[in-house]
Amino acid sequence: MTYSFLQFGCGNMGGAMLTGWLASGIAPAAFTVVDPHLPQAPASVRLLRTAPTGEAPPRFVLLGFKPQGLAAATPAITPLVGQGTIVLSILAGVDLATLRARFPQAGAVVRVMPNLAAALGKSPIALVGDGDAAINAEVTQLMAPLGTAEWLSDEAEMDLVTALAGSGPAFIYRVIDALAAGAADLGLPRAQADRLALAMVDGAAALAAASEHGPGELARRVASPGGTTQKGLDVLDADDRLASLMRDTLRAARDRSAEMTEEARAAG
Numbered sequence: 202m203t204y205s206f207l208q209f210g211c212g213n214m215g216g217a218m219l220t221g222w223l224a225s226g227i228a229p230a231a232f233t234v235v236d237p238h239l240p241q242a243p244a245s246v247r248l249l250r251t252a253p254t255g256e257a258p259p260r261f262v263l264l265g266f267k268p269q270g271l272a273a274a275t276p277a278i279t280p281l282v283g284q285g286t287i288v289l290s291i292l293a294g295v296d297l298a299t300l301r302a303r304f305p306q307a308g309a310v311v312r313v314m315p316n317l318a319a320a321l322g323k324s325p326i327a328l329v330g331d332g333d334a335a336i337n338a339e340v341t342q343l344m345a346p347l348g349t350a351e352w353l354s355d356e357a358e359m360d361l362v363t364a365l366a367g368s369g370p371a372f373i374y375r376v377i378d379a380l381a382a383g384a385a386d387l388g389l390p391r392a393q394a395d396r397l398a399l400a401m402v403d404g405a406a407a408l409a410a411a412s413e414h415g416p417g418e419l420a421r422r423v424a425s426p427g428g429t430t431q432k433g434l435d436v437l438d439a440d441d442r443l444a445s446l447m448r449d450t451l452r453a454a455r456d457r458s459a460e461m462t463e464e465a466r467a468a469g
């Protein structure tokens with residue numbers, strides 16, 4: 202597959218996606234990055250400070266800047282979006298209607314919600330768009346090197362999916378940090394606690410991903426009756442503690458995504 206790919210914004214998330222694509226063997230020459238601040242693009246990727254002029258619209262345009270930058274960025278991007286262009290947007294909270302209003306001439310607009318593990322090909326990639334089945338298949342193929350594509354049946358799910366799949370790594374990093382901090386408080390040297398917590402989470406996630414069993418059954422298998430694990434699980438489970446903490450966390454992130462949708466609509 203050859204790509205003609207123009208990426209606006211190559212920071213944390215756009216950079217992770219580009220890293221994932223390049224690692225999969227796609228030729229760097231397939232990509233042009235437009236970013237006013239990126240210090241350096243990966244080797245052989247064309248880096249421009251402003252949108253190119255006089256060039257034919259590419260097959261893919263990726264919007265990879267902050268959601269609040271969409272209105273200001275639109276005039277420079279518009280001439281590069283043709284009827285044969287698929288606009289891919291990773292902008293949290295910017296809905297298809299807003300994107301379509303900005304790029305009415307696009308062949309399709311597709312919202313993409315990845316996370317930073319795209320750099321390793323291990324991101325969930327939530328997708329929703331207004332293209333046909335052939336376009337969706339093409340986008341699925343494009344996303345394959347970054348992780349697991351998951352098309353949503355309803356765009357309304359995107360706020361919650363953003364909380365879970367997009368923001369989720371930050372929540373897990375907090376958990377890793379809290380485990381290590383807890384162990385340090387209870388007496389382990391902090392650096393050792395950090396190493397142990399990270400190795401444990403890495404192995405536990407890999408095992409869960411490889412296992413035919415769900416996390417509930419895996420937890421049961423760790424917990425010997427009358428042993429240490431059950432005592433800890435009793436603390437997490439008491440009064441629905443962990444479950445309600447996770448629900449509240451996701452709700453807050455989801456609601457912020459919905460607010461951002463309104464803000465992006467209001468920006469015109």
Ligand SMILES: NC(=O)C1=CN([C@@H]2O[C@H](COP(=O)(O)OP(=O)(O)OC[C@H]3O[C@@H](n4cnc5c(N)ncnc54)[C@H](O)[C@@H]3O)[C@@H](O)[C@H]2O)C=CC1
Nearest residue numbers: 209210212213214235236238265266267268274292293367
């Ligand atoms: N950071 C994350 O884990 C995730 C971020 N996202 C979304 O990705 C987008 C980018 O977020 P980050 O990468 O974290 O931000 P960032 O601040 O690291 O990167 C944004 C980049 O866009 C560039 N930029 C700003 N205005 C531009 C313009 N008009 N044209 C071209 N480039 C421009 C900046 O120079 C910067 O390099 C956001 O819309 C966010 O909602 C989505 C999923 C996960």
Ligand SMILES: O=C(O)[C@@H]1CCC=N1
Nearest residue numbers: 293363364367368369
């Ligand atoms: O925090 C944010 O708004 C973005 C969207 C998902 C992850 N980062």
